Amino acid sequence: MASIGLYEAFIGFLCFLIFFYFLVKKPFRYLLIKKTLQSYPWNWPVLGMLPGVLLRLQRIYDCSVEVLENSNMTFQFKGPWFVGMDVLATADPANIHHIMSSNFSNYIKGPRFHEIFEAFGDGIINSDAELWRDWRNASQLIFNHQRYQNFSASTTKTKVNDGLVPLFNHFANEEIVVDLEDVFQRFMYDITFIFITGTDPRSLSIEMPEVEFSKALDDVGDAIVHRHITPRFVWKLQKWIGIGTEKKMLKAHATFDRVCEKIIAAKREELGSQGITYNSNGESEDLLTSFIKLDATKYEVLKPSHDKFLRDFTIGFMAAGRDSTATTLTWFFWNLSENPNVLTKILQEINTNLPRTGSDQDMSSYLNKLVYLHGALSESMRLYPPIPFQRKSPIKEDVLPSGHKVKSNINIMIFIYTMGRMKTIWGEDAMEFKPERWISETGGVRHEPSYKFLSFNAGPRTCLGKNLAMNLMKTVIMEILQNYEIKIVSGQKIEAKPGLILHMKHGLKVTMTKKCSSLE
Structure with a gap:
């Protein structure tokens, strides 16, 4: 060795x-x-x-479209000799269906993935096999419980009314230029923190304070991207010396450990003072409480009584909850600014279906009627998916539907960003922003196969929180569009930042004006 x-x-x-x-x-x-x-x-x-x-790193996404479009959607990337950086890149729906569904058991995250994403520990992001199945089953039990779904809906509504609206009013009154992506990240950080712990960290405020845990997530993301484009020997050496992005990674690790230790200790103390019993069936509200109270006898490898298990859960769910939804909302509002006709149709749909009462039952039914808004959100995620690529590795040798032979442990990259822009998949108008492509002839939502539209993953790993996330985004969008006019500051450069999440490289600078009436 x-x-x-x-x-x-x-x-x-x-x-x-x-x-x-x-x-x-x-x-x-x-x-x-x-x-x-x-x-x-x-x-x-x-x-x-x-x-x-x-x-070409700064335009790697558009470059991937060019390469894969000229390579029949699958391309063999050759890295430096003998350093294990060869990658099979694909945007072929047939290959993706094979990898994510029909031959799911053969394609895992793998040890190299776990090494690169080590900051997330043994949480659901990194897990495979029995550990992943236990994570999945436990999460599904909790997410599907009506009490948690009610908690999610009420939390979103409260945070919008008590957090987002007062802040937007301040921005409008003071005529402040604001980075909308930063606002959405703070909003989703607070929402996710409440979902996990039941308490509000209030990072969304006029002062816009720096949030230690949030910064640590950003630093980890940068380090992971660096590990993808750097020979393993180089980043391992950087880690050993403690320089560059690896130094930031080490500091982020320490932040994760310290913050999570405090969160878990506070939650255990809270549960102990309330005399709550353990071994429940996921009927509690916040996620941390639910996982602490899990009946461990029902799972082979989960250790809900261990702080390490709870630490990995907290980090993984904070990363997933904050970033993907925040970046989706950011690109959505930019797309609206570029397509005013779409904005007009969404406002008409909102006002046509606006409920006369404010009950939660009315709101749930109301959100389901916003078909065009649903289509516009899906279209935005097609062109600007929050997670631009996925990484898989086969356990055994295999042959993909495209005819490519893959050896065991080879790195396979699924380019989700590229898929959304391929004419062979979406037609000659693939680059156009058309919410109508998501509406059926009968006026309902048109459902595309998940291996073609991969924003919520596919197969057994399909996102459990898909419906909750869509309802959350619709709630936020509806509130903003009814009450504010958002104007994009001219002259700024809009481009994606290379990374695990499709952030805007320079943010999205906007001004906002409060409407005199919620009706247009």
Whole structure:
């Protein structure tokens, strides 16, 4: 094992020296850039296709569309020699259905995934096999319970009325330019924290304070992206020395451990003072309480009594709850600004179906009637999926429907962003923003196969909180559109930031004006 590690280190160092030589020597630098840009992806000796990725990293998503569109939706990326960075990239729905559903048991996250995403511990994001099944079953039990669904709906409504509306009123009255993505991230951080703990951290406030846990999530995301595009030897060395993004990762780990320890201790004390018994069936409200009270005898490997289990749950659910919904809302409002006709139709639909009373039952029925809004949200996620790619690895050798042979443990990247822009999947108008493509001939919601529209995952790993997330976003959008006019500040550059989540690289600067009436 030691000799293998030394060999990997030598190859990684050799790659670095050659790459550095190409960069500092002008003729070689010119050749490198010319070949990489004109013939992308150019497969260089020793370096493979990595230089092309690095040079085009800032537009990696659009680049993936070009490459996969010209490669019949599946492409073999060759990394530097002997460092394990080869990847089979695919946007082929047939391959995705095979990987995510029909041959699900053969395709796992795998040990390399767990190593790269180590900050999330053994939570549902990283888990496979028995551990994943236990996580899934426990989560499903809790999410499907009516008491939690009611808690989710009431929490969203309260946070909108007591948090988002007063803040938007302040922005409108003071005529402040605000980063809408930052606002939505804070809103979703607070919402998710309440879902998990039952308490409101109030990061959504006029002061816009820095949130330690939220910053740690951002730093972890940056480090994980760095690990995807860097030879393992290099980031392992950085981790050992404690420099760069790996230094941020170590600090984020410490923050996670400290904050989660405090949260878990407070929740155990709260439950102890209330005399609540354990081994329940998920009937409690907040998620942490539900997981602490799980009947461990029903699960093979879950350890709800262990703080490590609760720590991994908290981090995983905070990351999933904050980022995906916040970025979806951000891109949605930008898409509305680019398509005013869509905004007009959504407002008409809202006002036509507006309930006369304010009961929760009326609101639930009301949200289900917002078919065009549902289509517009789906269309926004098609073009700007919150999670732009997924990573899988086969346990055994296999042959994909596209004819590509895959060896065991090879890295397979599913490019969700690319799927949404492929003409072979969505037609010649794939790049157009058309909510109508999600509406059936009878006026209902048209359901596309999950392996074609992967924003909520597919197969056994389909997102359990899909309906809750859609209702939450509809509630927020409805409140904003009825009461405010959002104007995008002109001149700003709108582009996606390379990462695990499709954040806007520079945020979304807006101004807002309060409407005189909620009726248009």
